[in-house]
Amino acid sequence: xxxxxxxxxxxxxxxxxxxxxxxxxxxxxxxxxxxxxxxxxxxxxxxxxxxxxxxxxxxxxxxxxxxxxxxxxxxxxxxxxxxxxxxxxxxxxxxxxxxx
Amino acid sequence: xxxxxxxxxxxxxxxxxxxxxxxxxxxxxxxxxxxxxxxxxxxxxxxxxxxxxxxxxxxxxxxxxxxxxxxxxxxxxxxxxxxxxxxxxxxxxxxxxxxxxxxxxxxxxxxxxxxxxxxxxxxxxxxxxxxxxxxxxxxxxxxxxxxxxxxxxxxxxxxxxxxxxxxxxxxxxxxxxxxxxxx
Numbered sequence: 001x002x003x004x005x006x007x008x009x010x011x012x013x014x015x016x017x018x019x020x021x022x023x024x025x026x027x028x029x030x031x032x033x034x035x036x037x038x039x040x041x042x043x044x045x046x047x048x049x050x051x052x053x054x055x056x057x058x059x060x061x062x063x064x065x066x067x068x069x070x071x072x073x074x075x076x077x078x079x080x081x082x083x084x085x086x087x088x089x090x091x092x093x094x095x096x097x098x099x100x
Numbered sequence: 101x102x103x104x105x106x107x108x109x110x111x112x113x114x115x116x117x118x119x120x121x122x123x124x125x126x127x128x129x130x131x132x133x134x135x136x137x138x139x140x141x142x143x144x145x146x147x148x149x150x151x152x153x154x155x156x157x158x159x160x161x162x163x164x165x166x167x168x169x170x171x172x173x174x175x176x177x178x179x180x181x182x183x184x185x186x187x188x189x190x191x192x193x194x195x196x197x198x199x200x201x202x203x204x205x206x207x208x209x210x211x212x213x214x215x216x217x218x219x220x221x222x223x224x225x226x227x228x229x230x231x232x233x234x235x236x237x238x239x240x241x242x243x244x245x246x247x248x249x250x251x252x253x254x255x256x257x258x259x260x261x262x263x264x265x266x267x268x269x270x271x272x273x274x275x276x277x278x279x280x281x282x283x
Contacts, residue, residue, distance in 0.1 A: 004101050014109065018116035022124070037120055087113065093106040 007055055008086045012040060012048045017083045020058065020075040028061065028074035049073060057082055125184065126277040129233075131172050132188075133274030139165035140221070141267040147214045148259020154213055155203075162196055187232075195224045218247040218262050235273055242269050 008014055015038045020029060029037075035045050052058045057079030061072045075083075139161050146157035169192070173185035199220045208216060222244035229237025246265040254261045 009109070011112065014112055015116045018113045019120040022117055022120040033123075037116075037123060087110075090101075090106045090110050090113075093101060094103055094110070 004089055005082060005086045007051065007057070008082060010048070012038060012044065013052060016045075016048060016052065016073075017057065017075065017079060017086075020073065021080060021083050023075065025077075025080075026074070028059075028072040031071035031073060034073060052079070122280075126280060128172055128185065130274040130277035132169050133270050133277065135165060135168050135172065137267045137270035137274065140270060141263045143217070144214060144259045144263035144266065146259075148257070148263070151210065151259075154210065158213075158217065159200075166193070166196065184232075188228075191228060192224070195220070214258055214262065215247060215251045218243060218250075218266065221266070222247055235277065239269055239273050 008017055016034065019034065019037050023029060031045070031049075035042065038045060049058065049060060053060055055078075056076055059074045059076050061074065063070050063072055143154075143158050143161045146161070147154040150157065170189060173189055199217065202220075203213070203216065222240050224240070225236045225243060226240030229235070229240050243266055246269070247262060250258045250261040250265070
């Protein structure tokens with residue numbers, strides 16, 4: 001039995017990482033946009049993002065775009081690797097080799 | 101973790117990925133396809149109905165179309181700091197400028213303007229498709245085929261033909277992108 005990364009395994013965090021994994025390296029998503037995609041509240045998303053940032057899976061950047069404050073979220077290399085590892089572990093449980 | 105839970109997690113991942121792709125690429129690209137369909141229809145109908153003024157009609161239509169495409173792709177920039185639409189805009193800008201510069205360099209007869217432009221679009225979509233997206237490649241090849249069929253067999257109604265085929269092809273591509281991630 002494979003060890004499953006419990007930080008990623010939580011449903012909201014899994015959604016966050018899956019969504020961010022679509023973006024290419026150096027690309028980032030806006031907090032409000034991610035909230036809409038994940039379908040959760042500001043507080044809940046913020047708390048999970050904070051946990052993911054603490055383990056180095058994501059990077060949060062605060063910026064002013066057109067004089068409005070924005071929080072941009074980017075998946076780090078560590079986060080991408082951990083997510084891929086997590087997917088591989090799930091696939092190995094099911095004995096499948098296909099790539100997502 | 102058991103297999104049931106693994107399947108559930110993989111499904112959640114797939115759902116999140118397709119939801120995100122839909123939001124950042126498919127939807128905006130679909131609206132850009134609709135915009136390009138309108139550009140094609142107006143431009144080629146203009147060519148058929150007012151051939152002498154077609155180069156001016158195209159100039160106006162492409163300018164308005166480029167601004168609309170720019171605004172559509174800018175909307176996504178507010179949500180995602182992505183390079184995709186920046187590349188897309190630069191690519192089409194260079195293409196259109198090249199199309200007009202080459203036209204003046206070659207000094208072709210105005211009768212060749214429509215086939216020249218439709219083949220240029222076809223090439224533009226094909227190259228972009230080879231570079232980034234499969235649907236653009238299919239659209240590019242189809243436009244090339246329709247252009248040649250029209251030029252060889254339907255020369256008198258070329259403008260109508262290419263407006264219809266090009267318009268439908270682009271409109272259906274947009275529709276496909278809008279519906280592909282819906283369940």
